[in-house]
Amino acid sequence: MASKATELRQQLMTGVSYMIPFVTAGGVLIALAFAFADPIAVVGINVYETFDFWALLFKIGATAFGMLVPILAGYIAYSIADRPGIAPGIVGGLLSNEIGAGFLGGIIAGLIAGYFVKWLKGAFQVPKGVAGLMPVLVWPLLGTFVTGSLMIVVVGKPVASLNAAMESALGNLQTGSAVIFGIVVGLMMAFDMGGPVNKAAYVFATGLLASGILEPMAAVMAAGMTPPLGLALATFVRPKSFNEEEREAGKAAAVMGISFITEGAIPFAAADPGRVIPSIMVGSAVAGALSMAFGATLNAPHGGIFVAALVGNVALYLLAIAIGTAVTAAMVVLLKGYKSADVALEAAI
Helix, strand or coil: CHHHHHHHHHHHHHHHHHHHHHHHHHHHHHHHHHHHCCHHHHHHCCCCCCCCHHHHHHHHHHHHHCCHHHHHHHHHHHHHHCHHHHHHHHHHHHHHHHHCCHHHHHHHHHHHHHHHHHHHHHHCCCCHHHHCCHHHHHHHHHHHHHHHHHHHHHHHHHHHHHHHHHHHHHHCCCHHHHHHHHHHHHHHHHHCCCCHHHHHHHHHHHHHHCCCCCHHHHHHHHHHHHHHHHHHHHHHHCHHHCCHHHHHHHHHHHHHHHCCCHHHHHHHHHHCHHHHHHHHHHHHHHHHHHHHHCCCEECCCCCHHHHHHHEECHHHHHHHHHHHHHHHHHHHHHHHCCHHHHHHHHHHC
16 A cells, blocks of 8 residues: 555656646746736737737746646656656646646546556557557557546546635635635645645645635745744754754755745654654644735745745735744754653663
8 A cells, every 4th residue: 555655646746846847937927927017917918919028928927837737647647657648648637727627637637547558558469560659659549538538528527616616615715714724735735845745735726826816825835935944943043952964954944945945844854753743734834824814925836035026915924934934943942852851761661
């Protein structure tokens, strides 16, 4: 079971890793267009007929953003079935976009395409004379047909309904439920620090940007910045609780934290998971909840502190990050204070 879970994680992470450049390029271009021009105006301009620089940025960014789900699906399939899985996966992802099934549909399309093509590759023995045609013609052809058919007839509509319900609920969040949402995404962002749970929250928030729902992206980024920042602060406040390597890692963690690279917390979590992981999860939950409660918005999918100018309610947003960072540091310092007592108890036993 563990090996299957690890395999699935690797497949999903392959898709996400190929998708992230599209997220970054498209999201930042859209954010710049919206930051320096009227969003309604730039969306309405046809750049093929009327030249407008900000509308041009929006058009290019929106095109890149439209590739998120197809690339995610295509490279999930690629990680399972190699190159013959790419075309079926991308087509399945495009259909997911068209149906409205979003990134959830894209993940399902990638898995369907990958495992079906993988099965095809092992199911039939063919003469050597036609073996060369299989990976470039037969497997992509059959894989695309089967994946596309399943997305249209079986999978797409139920997932689209679920996606629409989730977006509708998020679009009508009140203060109480917004805080709960912030807590949940905060816990997810800190739980595995860049792993599949973290990426699920991140991908969901980036998907909502296209729908004009901007609060989740702000909460996700705040919660993702908090773990490395909190640990960096802890190494500064109580250096004797950390060894020399960890104190040096704290300096790097500070830089990664302001850059929204949650993985900066991994060295600390690997060394002391029982104390560090609960601490960063609580701190990120606080940051995410406060970001949602303050109504902070963000239309850039990456950048950390360097896109602060694009944040709505930026002062309160920075306060949410600061409080989450302080909570993380305080918990780590408090829990590590029991370390010597634990060692003494173990020695006595």
